[in-house]
Amino acid sequence: IQRADLTTLVDLGCLANLPSSEQALVSNASQQPSDIYLEEYRFTPQPVDMTGLITALVNYTHIDEQSLQQQLTIVSDDMFSFMAQSATPVNAHIAINSSTKVVRTGALWYEETLPPETLLYMVLSAHAARAKEVVMDAGAILGAVTNQLLDSTDPYLQIGGNETTGMGWCHARVSIAGEEK
16 A cells, blocks of 8 residues: 555554454444354454545445445454465366367466455556667557556456466456545
8 A cells, every 4th residue: 555655545544453363353333243153263352443544445445335344354464474375166067079078288277366345456557668669668668558457447457366267257346646536
């Protein structure tokens, strides 16, 4: 968020005291139970003011504010890292040759997928082309990419994911100088 200069969109006050590995930050506007269970781990909820964070996330997702107040949970970096490594779904894709009953050549692969609610962000920057025969400045390069993403008829990117499985599709939004487009 800081690298993308989006700190003005988010009140990071809720992240001033990061949770321990046994705690989870939750919105103080939510009605949380006495304990939160993620996978096989139990966390003690720590209500904090997430108003700025939730407002920013509502602007960048299709998730409504009430759902975020009830569901948004922030865990420690170490716990998140562990969960990302151990709780991310990994699916095997196998095609069997019906006559030989063995895997067809090249038809066995494993695919990790992110939950549909995952919010990914990236920073785009451009530099002038290095080849002398290419005449395109950095602004034109960045403009071409952002204009494609701003096209309301096709604001989607496929990042990873095999097109035959329907995975990897992301709805793209562009923010320029802190303003969402």
